Amino acid sequence: MIKIRRETPLDYAIVAEIYQLAFGQDNEGNLVDSIRQSDRYIPELSLVAELDGTVVGHILFSYIDLVGAENWQVLGLAPIAVTPQFQNQGIGSALVQAGLAAAETMGESLVIVLGHTRFYSRFGFEPSVRYGIESPWAVPEEVFMVKLVNYPPSTGVPV
Template identity: 65%
Template sequence: MIRCENALDTSAIYDVHTQAFERENEAQLVDKIRDSDCYIPQLSLVAEVDNTVVGHILFSCIELVGKENLRVLGLAPLAVVPKFQRQGIGSALVQVGLETAETMGEALVVVLGHPQFYARFGFQPSLNYGIKSPFPVPADAFMVKLLTSYQEKYQGTVVYPPAFQEV
């Protein structure tokens, strides 16, 4: 079952990220975003198995700075407890998150991740659309997914909020 996170999920979400990444950086990132104006409650989703939170995905506001400063979505982080990985839970979280972002009228989603995984959802290298990473990364790993509200004005360099500096 996939649903929006609620106040009772905070520690379970922290545990999911800590287990999945074997460190606390991503869990702390979620907490910092949750406490910021970048947080979008409808786009913080958990996956449950037998009433236990086993996965989490967060889409939050980031900026695209070019001719205009535009608000777009960043997908980060995505985590599934190791014993539940490779069972489609992460894919389901991405799919539901993208569908929700679409219904909210969002224009595009940015992700830094594994090209083979994210390409299945329509993510493509960001440079194909004139969108640059703020740091040096492999070109195929910094990707965007265009949503229905996308317009060509969405070009420039991605700027992540301060919460991302410690990841």
């Protein structure tokens, strides 16, 4: 049984290890540490997945700026990782679903992610260009995605 809960400082070492195992490098774990120490960190949206009492996955949503005619504070989903031997078992999906549900409860409006289209589209993410939002990086349009969290379908995205 997968249990999703808020990360605590006692989880920091195992979370760093999960990112190292999942990506074979320290970059993503270092990113998590940097975000934790910034004013963009949202403790309620730093979640871990436990399987039989062992932390096997992590997801982090933090504040980013959507820059346009006006600047908007929205959520960025990154990073996410699951220990390799527990991948492809629904743990990553459970983390995304729990994080999006928490973001909605908190009244957040929009989540941006740079990731695999087939994975994130299952949760309602769409290419950001559909909403006039362009990636600040040179990446294929389809991998820079957004999910409207608390917007009625008829409401425009604030850009």
